[in-house]
Amino acid sequence: NAGVMQNPRHLVRRRGQEARLRCSPVKGHSHVYWYRQLPEEGLKFMVYLQKENIIDESGMPKERFSAEFPKEGPSILRIQQVVRGDSAAYFCASSFAGTANTEAFFGQGTRLTVV
Amino acid sequence: QQQVKQSPQSLIVQKGGISIINCAYENTAFDYFPWYQQFPGKGPALLIAIRPDVSEKKEGRFTISFNKSAKQFSLHIMDSQPGDSATYFCAVKSADYKLSFGAGTTVTVRA
Numbered sequence: 001n002a003g004v005m006q007n008p009r010h011l012v013r014r015r016g017q018e019a020r021l022r023c024s025p026v027k028g029h030s031h032v033y034w035y036r037q038l039p040e041e042g043l044k045f046m047v048y049l050q051k052e053n054i055i056d057e058s059g060m061p062k063e064r065f066s067a068e069f070p071k072e073g074p075s076i077l078r079i080q081q082v083v084r085g086d087s088a089a090y091f092c093a094s095s096f097a098g099t100a101n102t103e104a105f106f107g108q109g110t111r112l113t114v115v
Numbered sequence: 116q117q118q119v120k121q122s123p124q125s126l127i128v129q130k131g132g133i134s135i136i137n138c139a140y141e142n143t144a145f146d147y148f149p150w151y152q153q154f155p156g157k158g159p160a161l162l163i164a165i166r167p168d169v170s171e172k173k174e175g176r177f178t179i180s181f182n183k184s185a186k187q188f189s190l191h192i193m194d195s196q197p198g199d200s201a202t203y204f205c206a207v208k209s210a211d212y213k214l215s216f217g218a219g220t221t222v223t224v225r226a
Contacts, residue, residue, distance in 0.1 A: 042216035
């Protein structure tokens, strides 16, 4: 009974490269959320997706960041032309439904380091 | 803007003691108040949650106290154990999907 799987767990990129973070939700979950955690801070909402749809991307920077959740396969958070300020832990969560009472389960995160 | 303010930033408690973490919010539209526990290198895991129609919820050694009029809620960890050493986040959620997290409290339980 696998939980939310994120890979890679650690990712090192040079400035200007692209980072691709993957998230496989809990089996049967069709709602995916991405959060970013800076050192010693709480998690900040980035984007909410359902299968093939972006529902809310209000927390995502307008440039260089994009997310998708295709019909088949994992959700992908893509960061183009990474900068040092992108270094953070990125967490994916999934839920069965997108309502207030529905528990969201978090993955173990991808720790991105930009050098 | 921060939707929920959490304090203290860190606390140290002796084994067997009580850890208390407080959170305050402004938006009365929030109707779901979870607490998450996070160990180093791991993702947050739901610990306990409360709806605003109750003032207290207890699960084992963990209790949420909720004060709707003051717009505050707190987590009490009774009989704290070294295994409770972690970072705890309060969060708020309105009738949609978006969790807004506090800044976190690092709890250290000394044996």
